[in-house]
Amino acid sequence: MSQRTLKVESLIRQTVAPALTEALGRDAAQVTVTRVQVTPDLRHATVWVGLLTDEHEAIMNRLSGLTHRIQAQVSQKL
Secondary structure (H helix, E strand, O other): OOHHHHHHHHHHHHHHHHHHHHHHHHHHHHEEEEEEEEOOOOOOEEEEEEEOOOOHHHHHHHHHHHHHHHHHHHHHHO
16 A cells, blocks of 8 residues: 555545534544545545444434535545
């Protein structure tokens, strides 16, 4: 993996975490970004999150609804 890819992954992680905090409000403490993987051409990224709660389904439904909003924030900041 190239230095550039690693740097982009780190920047995405640093951008997604506060976006989740803002979007989830009080539930943000129950979600953590565990991993980011970017394709070699930097066109696509996958973000893995860990849930620190038993309410997996409710939190994942909220995250699914926030996907476009968080993608827009990442795109705007990067």
